Amino acid sequence: MHAKRKLAAVIGAAVAPLIAVSLPSGAASAHGYISSPPSRQAQCAAGTVSCGDIKYEPQSVEGPKGLSSCSAGISRFSDLDDDSKGWTVTNVGSTATFTWTYTARHATSDWTYYVGGQKIGSFSGGGVQPGQTTSHQLNFGSLRGHQKVLAVWNISDTANAFYSCVDVNIG
Ligand SMILES: [Cu+2]
Numbered sequence: 167m168h169a170k171r172k173l174a175a176v177i178g179a180a181v182a183p184l185i186a187v188s189l190p191s192g193a194a195s196a197h198g199y200i201s202s203p204p205s206r207q208a209q210c211a212a213g214t215v216s217c218g219d220i221k222y223e224p225q226s227v228e229g230p231k232g233l234s235s236c237s238a239g240i241s242r243f244s245d246l247d248d249d250s251k252g253w254t255v256t257n258v259g260s261t262a263t264f265t266w267t268y269t270a271r272h273a274t275s276d277w278t279y280y281v282g283g284q285k286i287g288s289f290s291g292g293g294v295q296p297g298q299t300t301s302h303q304l305n306f307g308s309l310r311g312h313q314k315v316l317a318v319w320n321i322s323d324t325a326n327a328f329y330s331c332v333d334v335n336i337g
Contacts, residue, residue, distance in 0.1 A: 196225060197272065197328050198225050198266050198271075199266065205331060206245075206331045227328055229326065231327045235329070236316065255335045256333065259337060260305065262334065264302050267299050268298065272321045273323050274293070275293065276320050277300065279304055280316040280318070289302050312335050314332070
């Protein structure tokens, strides 16, 4: 009895450090998305629009850098690519503040914004961890009307980026 307990304690002590060491890579399951104006995945999470898996993890639209789709090509998040789902379109002026919310604050290369494949703004992250949220002032220039903004959060210490689409009506 005593010997058995002692053995269990020894095994426990040996395994604990391994678990502690493997935890940081597990943090890759949590990341970020645009919370304001409400992005497509934020609307899924809020139940504004009915969606599949993305409603449980709006922060998880992660893929290689350089993609141009709202879902990062992840098939179980394909709701995000569907322009006909009845997304709430936010009215904005020729400038607007976009805010990222994080569940894991990854060191950042930059946040870059596109409309129709054209880059409309890019903001350096300096290769460091952002704060709890990050806000950017976007300037839409001469763009008007209903536009789909693709926001990309490029991570500096991995090959990946996070993607978030926001529907706006520029007045
Ligand atoms: Cu992450």
